[in-house]
Amino acid sequence: MKRPRRVLPALLLAALFFAGLPPAYAELPPVADGSQMPSLAPMLGKVLPAVVNISAHGEVKVRNALLDNPRFRQYFGLPDVPEEQKVEELGSGVIINAAKGYVLTNNHVVKDAQKITVTLRDGRQFDARLVGRDKATDIAVLQIPAEHLTQLPLGDSTRLRVGDYVVAIGNPFGLGQTVTSGIVSALGRSGLGIESYEDFIQTDAPINPGNSGGALVDLRGHLVGINTAILGPDGANIGIGFAIPVNMAIDVMDQLVKYGRVERGHIGIAAQSLTPALAKAFGVKQEQGAIIAQVQPGSPADKAGLKAGDIVTAVNGHDIRDAAQMRNIFGLLRVGTRVEVQVLRHDRPLRFAVVIAKPAHATVAGARLSPLLAGATLGEVPAELALQAKLHGIAVMAVAAGSAAERGGLQKGDVIQSVNQVPVRDMAAFEREVKRHRQSLLFNVRRGNGALFLTLGG
Template structure:
């Protein structure tokens, strides 16, 4: 079928050429009626060097429960689970946001679990990258490379974009190499998709496919308006519905990672729901956009600022919001300590309330309360495991080989993801145990007696 189509095209082309005189390349007009022929090429020549390919490799660990019949055959000491390790490789995209420092933004899901991250630059260079920090809930990661003659992307205020604005996606789909597609901004403030924990997406019909994750969504000036993240793909390919994380959210998250090495999530201290048609009618409102506050937590940032249950939050720092999910995503990515101005409707009247965001609670424990050989270390729950945040010199924990920055990810053959689980698991252990540690992306075991 492909051959027939190709031959038909060739026949039609020959017939059409016979009807008109030959036109040389030089005779192709550079302007129509005095106006230059529009082209994205000049903008892309400036912008595409700032978009890179990201190749990752690592080992995926999977666990399967050992069938009861085998455990019965091998006795009480038989393992409860069978651990399998399989190598994996992946491809994605990234965006250079700081040429001097070599900072590159990509999606967390592109580099998650990777032991090796290689950056492919526009000029053909391949350079190993270091992971500076990541945030799983917003799906953003910050990498760094040591290289000269880099090009960084220009950034803009993504809150100023409108539905209908032209958008251009740049990335590395299917590992083909750098590819550019264009479209428009189809929608703003998309949430409730179940893609990420924090959702406030720009929707676009610019073609985005597998491998575009972490790439750039830019405006016609070549300025970054979003990081391409996900698509709706019933058949595995592009259907014109792609999603990007707004550049302002990315900027807030990256600033926190650079300053603190992590995202210090902002907390307002309210629970609520989207303002829908029924609520709007019940409160006599002529708008259906905003976040309805069901409850204000005592002593929270919202409580201190004077927010009340029944308030409807309609804007953040003068920018309107569509839903409670958008409110949640914007607040969480602004960072603890941020000063925020909320526009609200209370009893039909519009008001402005200023609040200073609190910080999400962190679970910390003096490790000596968990196990005597951990005395001298401070443990903290994190997304990847239990982190050793501090360790006293000469303490039992230091003598056992633990180091600051270590992540406890398992006990013997059991995966451990929280302090509570670790403490419960150690309560029943009378003999030596082996802690599974992740240190500088390497796994090792430390025996506690």
């Protein structure tokens, strides 16, 4: 007898839930048995034609671990040629500009593609042209030669609130267009190590493999995010999904369309987020912001007058929440852009005009240090990235195909953190340790979200 009694509160909660929905629902319900029934169907009817399925075909070089051993190759008479393996990546995309056929998606969906096919909801298929892609934000722009397209209206991701209802649309597991719903679980997620620039919308709307590049929309049918990643065991959805805010995605898209790439600059600072303990230590009442921990001599920040200990409170009138948000703002500004930086210095508000400049990355040819590193281009990890990502060492900027460095296993994007078990934080320390060990090198390498040891020579 107890179980039926629980039905009434459940029905009451459901009634309260639907009664409290925003006015957008007033336009949606059909009529059943004389009663209005809430439904997302009318809104989705307008949105779904703007979400597409993407199939990216390409080839990647793969290498059997045994082939990294020169003695094994010599014994069996095997050539030192990586094998080509065909790959197909399935994902999703969003039509942003119907007149020009621009489709927004994720970089990781198309990064290895030699042919990209876009399938519309009405079944039409088109070969897409890659307009440009940006690895740092995981955004790519495609263009299809199609007419009679539907584009998705843009929302404003800065107006999202935790608890707002959202709908995720994409092509999970290649099943075809699928819709899931949930709420905004958190905002401003960063430090996850998924991308270089992170300001994710977190949602419990189920996102699965294949949803990448799909749409996250609000109840008005406006695009608020681009679905990009999930957090879960074995790629399974556990209610923690992440989307790139539409404002960030559109900023990147505009540069890719206009220039074909994103040209990032810097102002030459390393910063950390303001915490209650730091605010107390600095004697300020400010609760949010970013503290400048280091200013590179001769950098734009130095020339403008910024100093270590300044607390950045706003950039171009936008309040700064933490160091990650500030880095995202600077990371989306092109070289030559003039920005206004507001700071607190000894609790006194000040304003500075700073011009974004090209980062001065001093690089070294690996062959100059050791024959084992021939073909690699090396450089120090930028100070701001080192502080933000707690990543120190020597960055591998490029690796020539077929070179000694590639045969040793080094890849572009690797960060060498130690040489023969001695930590290296700058080029001087790296060069010293490499030259001490001429016959063989043991590197501890940070690669993406993982780490590994590599042996070169020996």
